Amino acid sequence: MRELTIPVSAATIRELHIGDPVLLTGIMVTGRDTAHKWLEETFIKKIKAPAPAKDGGRSDEEIYAELKKILAGSFIYHCGPVVAGLDTKQYRFVAAGPTTSIREEPFQADVMKHFDMRGVIGKGGMGPRTLQGCKDTPAVYLHAIGGAASLIAQTVKRVVGVYKYEFGVPEAMWVIEVEKFPAVVTMDSHGQSQHTAIFDNSKKVLEKLFKE
Amino acid sequence: MQPDITEKVLELIRRTSTDIPPDVEASLRQAIGDEEKGSAAQGALETILSNIELSRKNGTPICQDTGTPIFRVRHPEGWSTRKMREQIRAALAQATKLSYMRPNAVDSLTEKNSGNNLGGEEFPTIHFEEEEAAEQGGGRLVVELMLKGGGCENVGAQYSLPDESIGAGRDLAGVRRAVLDAVQKAQGLGCAPGILGVSIGGDRGSGYVASKAALYTTIGTRNADPEVAAMEERLTKEANSMGIGPMGFGGKTTIIDTKIVGMHRLPASYFVTISYMCWAYRRRRMILEGDRVEYK
Known part of the structure; x- marks a missing residue:
């Protein structure tokens, strides 16, 4: 079991290969569909204007500056958590398993590169663009156990803050401090994807079954 | 006389979200033995079972995606489905407040999350069926709930x-x-x-x-x-x-x-x-x- 402390160096990422179990410790950020779309359109492709601050909150530009610092060497976790303490803002993660990652395929490689991240955590694996992104950045795709929400929530020691709360609880970007968050490398920075291998093998078996 | 079922449905939601049925748990446990020792598959199943035990013990959702709530209600003759619908919806909003459920209802046109798991006529899904007459054993209310993740x-x-x-x-x-x-x-x-x-x-x-x-x-x-x-x-x-x-x-x-x-x-x-x-x-x-x- 390899223990990784965030920020993780590029050299450490190159040492990881598919099948390696890891434990992550440090500060990461949750982000899923709305967050990825927002990052891509506002800061990477710049086709949408950043929103100004309202109701005493932060402007998109301010959030971006903070995210750049947090995400360098870190990870985005594809997760829409159940959070307690919404009324008092004493936030606590109650249930926090991974969501399906493939929906972020159009954005992921760009986002990883732009923020110099060391990878993403999710479930189900991702496609060729992200795999290439892992090679270039370098980064890894980490697979967490889908549905293991109570167990993973226990590794979340502290909710540091939340960005874009207006996206709704599942879609907001929660900044969390984790300790020994368990995951498995299923896409590495050497162009290997465990998902492709299993897909191809199952397809072969299916074709054989169709001949019966 | 039709009783108020809000509290009882709230308890049904809590149990459904935080614990899985024994037949499912037994099947998963059995699967551990079928997988190769020390494999990623076996590790995943072990994690899944630890998570089930932990969720049950702490009363926290098994999965953060608490899913589409699908209710099937079989009720005695003459009960008001309008009242039962209101009570089920109230129970669901309360369950969301208590973090048994994640706010999961998003308006597809405005992208706004309703915050309480209630959205339009369709969310949650509730199917009503009238049971047979009381003399044929239809004097009871049966509410089934399934939470199906995205x-x-x-x-x-x-x-x-x-x-x-x-x-x-x-x-x-x-x-x-x-x-x-x-x-x-x-x-x-x-x-x-x-x-x-x-x-x-x-x-x-x-x-x-x-x-x-x-x-x-x-x-x-x-x-x-x-x-x-x-x-x-x-x-x-x-x-x-x-x-x-x-x-x-x-x-x-x-x-x-x-x-x-x-x-x-x-x-x-x-x-x-x-x-x-x-x-x-x-x-x-x-x-x-x-x-x-x-x-x-």
Whole structure:
């Protein structure tokens, strides 16, 4: 079991290969569909204007500056958590398993590169663009156990803050401090994807079954 | 006199979200032994079981995606469904406040999350059926609840047979091809190991209602028709031969059980509808008879 402390160096990422179990410790950020779309359109492709601050909150530009610092060497976790303490803002993660990652395929490689991240955590694996992104950045795709929400929530020691709360609880970007968050490398920075291998093998078996 | 069921439904939601039925847990436990020692598949199943135990102990949701709540209510003659709907909705909003449920209802046009799991007429889904008259044993209220997460819902599939791309004709052999194709396409994305609800016939809408309703039965419940029952068992076995495994990590356990139901159809249509349920197969039943309430 390899223990990784965030920020993780590029050299450490190159040492990881598919099948390696890891434990992550440090500060990461949750982000899923709305967050990825927002990052891509506002800061990477710049086709949408950043929103100004309202109701005493932060402007998109301010959030971006903070995210750049947090995400360098870190990870985005594809997760829409159940959070307690919404009324008092004493936030606590109650249930926090991974969501399906493939929906972020159009954005992921760009986002990883732009923020110099060391990878993403999710479930189900991702496609060729992200795999290439892992090679270039370098980064890894980490697979967490889908549905293991109570167990993973226990590794979340502290909710540091939340960005874009207006996206709704599942879609907001929660900044969390984790300790020994368990995951498995299923896409590495050497162009290997465990998902492709299993897909191809199952397809072969299916074709054989169709001949019966 | 129709009682207020809000509190009792709240308890039903809590139990459904934080604990899975014993038959599902037993099947998952059994699967650990089938996987190779020290494999990623076995590790995934061990994590899944630890998570189930922890959720039960702490009363926290098994999965953060607390899913689409699908209620099936069988009620005595004469009860007001309008009142029951209001009470079920109140219970769901309360369950969300208590963090048994994640706020999960998003307006597709405005992208706004309602914050309390209530949205329009369709969210949550509630099916009402009037039970038989009291003298025929229909004096009780039965509320079933299923929480179906988005990951597994997204890998559901509907085939219109004949489908030449998979060589599937309008018979049980064609159904087999459609189901196996759907399992291969789903890979681990539906949070395998999964449970399949399959309906044959109906229209595009009723097909999915029936394929989900099939999931209310316990693991191992077989279709009364022996030929269909044999196909259910065969499909589970063949699906598992594809090596997709828990979470798609590779392994022997991809599908725990397959349930097939037949429906009437138009002569022109032949739909095969597959609902995939993730391992976090959250379903519970509440039976209310007079003052006595029982949760199963």
